[in-house]
Amino acid sequence: MQLLVNIDHIATLRNARGEGYPDPVEAAEVCEKAGAAGIVFHLRGDRRHIRDEDVYRLKKSVKGALDFEMAATEEMIEICNEIKPELCTLVPEGREELTTEGGLDMKKVYDDFNNRVFPKFKGTGIKMSLFLDPNPEDIKLAHKLGADAIELHTGVFANAQDEHSRKKELIRLKEGAELIHEFGMTVNAGHGLNLNNLPLLIEEVPHLHDISIGHALVSKAVFWGLDRTVKEYLRIMDQAYNE
Ligand SMILES: CC(=O)[C@@H](O)[C@H](O)COP(=O)(O)O
Numbered sequence: 205m206q207l208l209v210n211i212d213h214i215a216t217l218r219n220a221r222g223e224g225y226p227d228p229v230e231a232a233e234v235c236e237k238a239g240a241a242g243i244v245f246h247l248r249g250d251r252r253h254i255r256d257e258d259v260y261r262l263k264k265s266v267k268g269a270l271d272f273e274m275a276a277t278e279e280m281i282e283i284c285n286e287i288k289p290e291l292c293t294l295v296p297e298g299r300e301e302l303t304t305e306g307g308l309d310m311k312k313v314y315d316d317f318n319n320r321v322f323p324k325f326k327g328t329g330i331k332m333s334l335f336l337d338p339n340p341e342d343i344k345l346a347h348k349l350g351a352d353a354i355e356l357h358t359g360v361f362a363n364a365q366d367e368h369s370r371k372k373e374l375i376r377l378k379e380g381a382e383l384i385h386e387f388g389m390t391v392n393a394g395h396g397l398n399l400n401n402l403p404l405l406i407e408e409v410p411h412l413h414d415i416s417i418g419h420a421l422v423s424k425a426v427f428w429g430l431d432r433t434v435k436e437y438l439r440i441m442d443q444a445y446n447e
């Protein structure tokens with residue numbers, strides 16, 4: 205299991221004043237030095253945070269895993285194929301949304317992904333991941349499509365308002381992870397994770413590989429600094445895993 209830090213919101217802060225700081229590439233360097241295994245970014249169609257030049261600079265600078273999150277548009281496919289990250293995570297993207305609101309609906313996207321999207325990545329060496337809710341039907345279709353990995357959407361678990369709904373979603377995530385693993389795909393997870401909910405996820409959900417965390421980690425770093433914050437995430441991941 206490894207921590208990948210999403211640096212989108214370093215760019216949000218930079219863009220708020222149109223200055224060149226804080227620099228997401230410098231943030232990525234600090235996170236890797238603190239022990240993160242890699243970096244995640246979401247290049248959105250509206251470029252609200254990460255911009256094209258960040259992506260090219262990240263490609264040059266990041267030493268560990270690079271996870272390129274994107275909508276499956278022709279524009280993004282072209283940039284991703286040029287960058288050749290280790291992992292490409294396809295996510296649904298709504299222009300008006302504040303953040304990604306759910307996983308891909310595989311029934312809706314299957315034909316398009318099968319006929320248009322996946323063929324464009326064939327032979328590139330880029331591993332393909334799909335951002336999904338823990339629905340068995342979606343996971344089965346992702347396997348049929350030939351995905352290498354599934355990133356389980358942990359937002360419902362993270363935002364659960366009461367113990368009952370949190371436990372219910374944890375069971376779905378656990379069963380989802382087991383199914384993904386049975387199919388031989390890598391189990392990744394992310395969205396809305398923080399220092400409070402992460403230990404429970406790790407204790408209950410098996411086979412986790414990449415855990416990607418952005419907004420809460422960057423927010424905590426405003427007070428603690430990135431180095432201390434990344435090290436604290438790594439410490440609690442280690443503790444929860446070994447409990
Ligand atoms: C796929 C996912 O859960 C998040 O990485 C999300 O795509 C991040 O996007 P924002 O950073 O714009 O919220």
Ligand SMILES: NCC(=O)COP(=O)(O)O
Pocket residue numbers: 210244355393394395396397416417418419420
């Ligand atoms: N894929 C999830 C991610 O990169 C970070 O999501 P969040 O922690 O910003 O919600």
